[in-house]
Amino acid sequence: MTEVTSDALAAYAGFQPAIAPPQPTRAARVMRLMLRQPLGTMGAIVLLVMLFAAVFAPYLSPYDPTAGDPAALYKPPSALYWLGTDAFGRDILSRLIYGARISLIVGFGASILGVVVGTAIGVTSGYFGGWYDSIAQRVMDAMLAFPMLLLALAMAAALGSSVHNVIIALAMPIVPRAARISRASTLVLKTTTFIEASRAIGCSNLRTIVQHILPNTFAPLLVIATAYLGLAIVQEAALDYLGAGIQEPQPSWGLMMSGSATSLALTAPWIVLFPGLAITLVVLASNLLGDAIRDVLDPKLQRTNL
Amino acid sequence: MVGYLAQRLATGFVTLFGVALIVFLVMRVIPGDAAVMMSGAGSGVVSQEELQQVRHQLGIDRPLVVQFADWATHVGKLDFGTSLRTGSPVIEDISRRFPYTLEIVVLSMIIAVGLGVPAGVLSAWLAGTWVDRILQTITIVGLAAPSFWIGLLFILGLVFFFHWSAPLFWQPIWMDPLASLSQLIWPSLAVGLRQLALIRTARAKGLSERRVVFRHALWNGALPIITLIGFEIAALFGSLIITESVFSVPGLGQYVVQSILDRDYPAAQGIILILAAIVVLGNLAVDMLYGLLDPRTRVQGARA
Numbered sequence: 251m252t253e254v255t256s257d258a259l260a261a262y263a264g265f266q267p268a269i270a271p272p273q274p275t276r277a278a279r280v281m282r283l284m285l286r287q288p289l290g291t292m293g294a295i296v297l298l299v300m301l302f303a304a305v306f307a308p309y310l311s312p313y314d315p316t317a318g319d320p321a322a323l324y325k326p327p328s329a330l331y332w333l334g335t336d337a338f339g340r341d342i343l344s345r346l347i348y349g350a351r352i353s354l355i356v357g358f359g360a361s362i363l364g365v366v367v368g369t370a371i372g373v374t375s376g377y378f379g380g381w382y383d384s385i386a387q388r389v390m391d392a393m394l395a396f397p398m399l400l401l402a403l404a405m406a407a408a409l410g411s412s413v414h415n416v417i418i419a420l421a422m423p424i425v426p427r428a429a430r431i432s433r434a435s436t437l438v439l440k441t442t443t444f445i446e447a448s449r450a451i452g453c454s455n456l457r458t459i460v461q462h463i464l465p466n467t468f469a470p471l472l473v474i475a476t477a478y479l480g481l482a483i484v485q486e487a488a489l490d491y492l493g494a495g496i497q498e499p500q501p502s503w504g505l506m507m508s509g510s511a512t513s514l515a516l517t518a519p520w521i522v523l524f525p526g527l528a529i530t531l532v533v534l535a536s537n538l539l540g541d542a543i544r545d546v547l548d549p550k551l552q553r554t555n556l
Numbered sequence: 557m558v559g560y561l562a563q564r565l566a567t568g569f570v571t572l573f574g575v576a577l578i579v580f581l582v583m584r585v586i587p588g589d590a591a592v593m594m595s596g597a598g599s600g601v602v603s604q605e606e607l608q609q610v611r612h613q614l615g616i617d618r619p620l621v622v623q624f625a626d627w628a629t630h631v632g633k634l635d636f637g638t639s640l641r642t643g644s645p646v647i648e649d650i651s652r653r654f655p656y657t658l659e660i661v662v663l664s665m666i667i668a669v670g671l672g673v674p675a676g677v678l679s680a681w682l683a684g685t686w687v688d689r690i691l692q693t694i695t696i697v698g699l700a701a702p703s704f705w706i707g708l709l710f711i712l713g714l715v716f717f718f719h720w721s722a723p724l725f726w727q728p729i730w731m732d733p734l735a736s737l738s739q740l741i742w743p744s745l746a747v748g749l750r751q752l753a754l755i756r757t758a759r760a761k762g763l764s765e766r767r768v769v770f771r772h773a774l775w776n777g778a779l780p781i782i783t784l785i786g787f788e789i790a791a792l793f794g795s796l797i798i799t800e801s802v803f804s805v806p807g808l809g810q811y812v813v814q815s816i817l818d819r820d821y822p823a824a825q826g827i828i829l830i831l832a833a834i835v836v837l838g839n840l841a842v843d844m845l846y847g848l849l850d851p852r853t854r855v856q857g858a859r860a
Contacts, residue, residue, distance in 0.1 A: 388570055388571065388574055389574060389578075391567075391571045391574065392571050392572075392574030392575045392577075392578055392832075393578070395571055395572070395575050395832040395835045395836050396575065396578075396828070396831075396832055396835075397793035397794050397797065397831060397835070398794055399793075399794040399797055399798065400793070400794075400797065400812065400816075400828055400831065403797075403813065403816055404579070404582045404583065404816055404824070404828070405582065407816050407817060407819075408582050408583070480700065484702045487702055487704075487705075488702065488704055488798050491704055491798070492798065492801060492813055492817075493817065494816075494817065507704070507705065507708060514712070516715060516716065519712050519716070522705075522708050522709070522712060523709075523712075525705075526701070526702065526705030526708065526709070529701075529702050529705065530697065530700050530701040530702070530705070531700075533700040533701075533702075534696065534697060534700035537696070537699065537700055538696075
């Protein structure tokens with residue numbers, strides 16, 4: 251009786267001897283993901299470049315963004331001023347580079363704050379239910395009935411215009427939307443056996459929520475956070491444009507466009523043109539990145555503008 | 557259906573009460589009250605006593621509960637109180653400005669549906685070709701551009717190429733329909749182009765129905781588009797508010813922005829409450845319409 255080795259068995263069954271398939275390295279997996287989502291990759295690159303510009307603004311910008319040259323008012327784009335100068339003789343390019351700081355801080359800040367607060371409300375109200383849930387749901391419904399910009403405008407006016415107040419104001423409209431989605435996924439999770447098991451072995455409510463529910467709501471929340479990143483940046487610009495956000499002489503993209511377009515049209519259209527292009531580019535980049543993240547994390551999720 | 561409608565109306569009412577409460581409280585948190593704004597304090601000319609007197613006249617020195625009850629009574633009487641700036645009932649200010657806003661809403665909806673749906677269907681019809689690619693690119697870029705920037709570019713272009721100037725007097729539609737339409741077509745176009753999300757929906761729907769007859773594709777496309785319009789009402793107000801400010805159209809959008817910035821409590825509260833009511837009722841109407849068009853959703857809706 252010959253000894254039956256596993257190799258022999260495998261050969262008998264028509265299998266190759268066990269050579270482990272090469273495990274793709276982390277970098278290779280990321281590479282493949284990037285190739286499959288070229289638009290999302292482009293979006294990520296644009297955002298990284300903007301982030302780089304924002305961080306190293308003092309080294310990159312050719313001029314002081316707040317100090318104007320009285321001898322160079324309304325100068326068109328030239329070799330000296332690449333994107334021209336504004337009504338105070340300030341270099342538009344330098345203001346755009348510094349403005350990226352405010353836009354990105356407010357954009358990321360508002361979407362992260364809104365999603366964190368919204369998730370806290372949504373997960374707890376879905377988990378505990380009862381009267382707390384009913385009250386939280388009614389408040390969220392009321393907040394959803396506001397036009398997003400109006401809620402942010404009223405909050406910004408109420409809190410006063412500083413960067414962190416604008417972040418709070420813009421996070422407000424995101425809260426109910428994040429709360430809704432995290433509540434819905436908590437309700438689904440609550441019925442699964444592993445949550446039941448975690449409660450059966452005596453996990454506290456806090457431990458169940460933090461260790462078992464939160465990690466499972468992460469994917470849809472990341473999708474919302476990126477989706478609202480672009481929206482928060484646009485709304486911030488709108489607040490600044492209306493005069494309820496960041497104030498002069500700070501360089502902000504929205505603020506750079508406020509003033510009379512009618513009179514600028516013939517003298518200096520570049521003042522309005524370039525900040526808008528910058529906003530469009532960032533928002534486009536974050537939308538593309540958001541779409542890619544959604545496709546990767548949850549292909550079944552619908553393509554709607556939540 | 558009737559029971560469902562009653563239940564939805566009741567929830568809608570509770571929601572609106574919540575909106576009223578939030579608006580009221582947020583407006584009271586705003587630093588610097590209307591008395592300060594009106595009497596131009598900060599110049600140092602106005603004494604504290606005089607300020608207190610103005611506050612008393614405006615009735616904003618009373619306890620918050622009393623003020624809220626007072627406001628609620630005015631809302632119940634449908635006059636929404638007296639504007640602190642103009643001194644006339646808020647409802648009068650609103651009804652004077654409403655026609656302009658309504659005209660922009662209707663025009664921009666016509667533009668959005670008139671351009672968006674055919675473009676979406678065309679895009680689905682020619683899926684994969686360069687026409688489809690161009691249309692999709694326009695949609696994605698268009699959705700990223702801020703609406704007030706699009707409005708500003710319109711003004712730049714109009715002034716630059718046609719020596720257009722912003723009208724000093726905006727014609728109401730009943731005085732001179734043609735003049736009014738030709739004035740408001742530009743802001744409407746700027747708002748309408750923002751609703752390009754329609755192309756995406758119409759395309760997605762059209763793709764799955766490509767082999768079916770054209771008419772059917774359009775009809776089936778109607779359902780998701782109606783839903784989207786429901787979603788978009790609130791977003792539409794957002795772009796309306798800022799586009800009206802860009803073009804300085806004397807509509808509701810400009811009114812609400814000015815009221816908030818000037819701390820005109822009754823005016824801001826009234827108009828925000830009305831806008832929220834339109835959103836709530838609009839969503840309700842969309843749900844009802846959905847039930848009529850697609851019997852399958854009706855049963856689910858009744859159970860929910």
